[in-house]
Amino acid sequence: MPVYPTGRRPPMALLQRKSASGRQSFYNGCTSRRGTGRSPPMEMTSARHLPIERDTVWDALNDPAVLQACIPGCEAMERLEADVYETAVTTRVGPVKARFRGHIRITDAEPPERYTLSFEGQGGAGFAKGSADVELEADGDGGCHIRYVARAKVGGKLAQVGSRLLDGTARKLSDQFFDSFTRHLGGEPVPAGEEAASDGNDAPAAAESGGDDAAAGASGSGHGWKFWKRGES
């Protein structure tokens, strides 16, 4: 349990926890339009450096066999048409084990720089749909930067039970993917950054440091999903 030093407590920290009991508080209401609802459509921005040439990365990103090997829990990845894949993925979000069957479609491809990937899947635990804009940039040193902005909507049990855990799960899955992707291509994964290791449990730490603005959100590099950065204020 966090111990607050003195003075004004950072209100954002209190948003995260109800009281000493540690229970979460109510989302700011939306029984009417007067409230501002919390919207499950999520957005995640992320950037990684891969010690692999951009063209190799591009080809691998378009190779169903590589994708199946690297996407955590991917059971099948089959090309239906040039830019459409059928896939089956099993993943776990907190208490919910979710098996999705669905489609991935690639559009607006500008090899080897960018494409948009849309996905839509459903299973017993609900559904997920969304898209990701992926960008590759050569670093001039034999490697490349990959950046993406992903948006997702989920529904059913996944939204009901797991929504609070989705951020963390998505981040974890993304890390796992890029780690195995890098290894698959013979590279050594570069840690995703300080932030990735310091999950959501940082709230109290940030609070202790008195950082009122600790929840500032997306930052330039690494995972910009809302998170708390240790020691910054």
Next chain:
Amino acid sequence: MSETGIGKAIERREDERFLRGQGRYTDDLHFPGEVAACFVRSPHAHARIRGIDAEEARRAPGVIAVYTGADLAADGVGGIPCGWLITGSDGSPMHEPPHYPLARDTVRYVGDHVAVVIAESFWQAKDAAELVEVDYEMLEAVTATADALDPGAPKVHEDLPDNRCYTWALGDADATDAAFRQASHVSRVDIVNNRLIPNAIEPRAVIATHSPGEDRYTLYTSSQNPHLIRMVMCAFVLAIPEHKLRVVAPDVGGGFGSKIYHYAEEAVLTWASKKVGRPIRWTAERSESFLSDAHGRDHVTTAEMAMDEQGHFLGLRVKTTANLGAYLSLFASCVPTILYATLLAGQYRTPQIHCEVTAVFTHTAPVDAYRGAGRPEATYVLERLVTQAAWDMGLTQDEIRRRNFIPKDAFPYQTPVALTYDVGDYEATLERAMELADVAGFEQRRQESERRGRRRGLGYSTYIEACGLAPSRIAGALGARAGLYESGQIRLHPTGKVTVFTGSHSHGQGHETTFAQIVSERLGLPIEDVEVVHGDTDRVPFGMGTYGSRSLAVGGSALMRALDKIIAKSKKIAAHMLEASEDDVEYDNGVFRIAGTDRQLAMAEVAFSAYVPHNYPLEEVEPGLDETAFYDPSNFTYPAGSHICEVEVDPDTGRVEIVSFTAVDDFGNVINPMIVEGQVHGGLAQGIGQALLEGCVYDPDSGQLVTGTYMDYTMPRADDLPSFRVDMHGTPCTHNPLGVKGCGEAGAIGAPPAVINAVLDALRPLGVEHLDMPATPHRVWQAIQAARGRAAA
């Protein structure tokens, strides 16, 4: 009076088995050959079903059958009806869109029933349910009450142009407008009554069996009113002859209203039990309860009070939009109308009241009665408005109430909104509450809080409710499709033991104790010799169940009538045995005595003679001692009370602490004060939960239930509540034989406005004018910041 009789705070007899884990709830029952069901539920708030492919599920291990809406339709299974017809102010009946137990072509809320998988084990059914492939075409959804009528809002039911179920009004609009024209002051509030999810500790559970030899069904279900479930299933949904369906609701672990209604699971399992020829069981997982139990409240209201210069109320105008969810649940339509607008007079002499209610459909779970049912919504509107009026007029919260109370000598009192209150003493309960709450010492406590940087506030709520549902004649005139009487049967056995059959049903209220206290006292028999039977349509003659704080006022009164019949008959038998004229025989406390002599007979001796009629007036009375009575009340009962809440708010964090909560209630006569106090405590906890913690949220864009677990839906816990100060000031009900009024819902009705008024009282010096429930730290902190921002600007 015996040690266990009326008015004695004896311990609840049923608690021993509950505390020892020996209660028998539906899920505890097992039947040879039973199989399990799992429902496939919609993950979408609104979608068209283009097709369902269940082939893979049917081939899965252990699966016996998979049924969809088409299978039910093929067998002629009907829709779930609504039990109360509301006629709109334009004379048109409410819209009643079909509500099929399994969706036919469209799903309308997250959790809507799409298919059922029946398998040898629950886990096999659950695994197979994931294999049912439903091809959905996702459609736009509307979930917010205030948005449902927008011209562009997605339609919940295609044949309804504007999602409106009805617009209904009560009171004289012109006279109310005239009162506003004469007013020197008008106060106004715009409020939201937050949607709640019931969360009974025992989730809904159903077991259905069919006996082919007699073509007879038995349905075990966690329900507040098994007879009503049987009536609805037989008459509307499954067309089973009523004598061919037995409904049993064994021990029920809480309901708060959510177990009044007939649910899809009951109909589907009963129908399927014959199809598969084996008993089928289903128990809701907690996440299913969140999605599919009928929710409560969910109103958006504007209310105005017209006053003269002294703060006397001249007129009240209320406009409410009520969210009914995607379909009409059994009593959904009467909650925001009959049980709401009629209560808007409160404890006051407001001469003119007009209330207009528009009920809307949205892509959310059905909304129905939840502890208080309409009356908490009315009380919240009125008591927030009355306190606002006090502040606007520069009066104290108690003074404005005193100036407008219906005086003690004005009863019976006809309100402008249909009800006639029979009795009450509002000023006395307020005075007692103020004394108990130590209002006199508040200012000192407030200053002390301020020294610690905290804000302290005091909030009042003087509520009234209409309980003891209901005079059937009045209910029928208002659109009820059922009578609302109650039955009671008293069976004396030859050995002087008693079985009591009641049509009301306990889901935690302690009927086995309260009713036994009444019967044992009236018959002069030890309470150990009295057993109460409820919750079984084969054992109890008939019943309308438990809701609206009616069990004692209506069910208890039926028992009193049956007891009268028992005593009248016994008197004849006793007179014969005593060789006296019936007129000379007196009955007192279980003893028949020839007046003025010591010649007497005990009730048990008479009972023996009734079954062994060797020396018996056979030409005058039949053998046996078993009497049934039905009681239909002549009026509602009107419990009322004064609640005072004292809070301390930390302006730096927005956290509200309830420092003390005082409730002084008028429940009329009290049979068991300990049970009543327990009911008050439970109600207050729920009311405070609504005010500070609980709130159901659907995502406005996707229609997903965001507060679908205890991570996000905050139930009150012991450490959220103070030690309550509870007292009673009873004015006995004038029209039922026990003089009782009902106490089950009072806390949930009175508490929410008292809490919010207290929080506002604390924060008004900071410029906070308005807060909606639940007043979470987040909201309170934001309101304080916004007020500071306004002050700085």
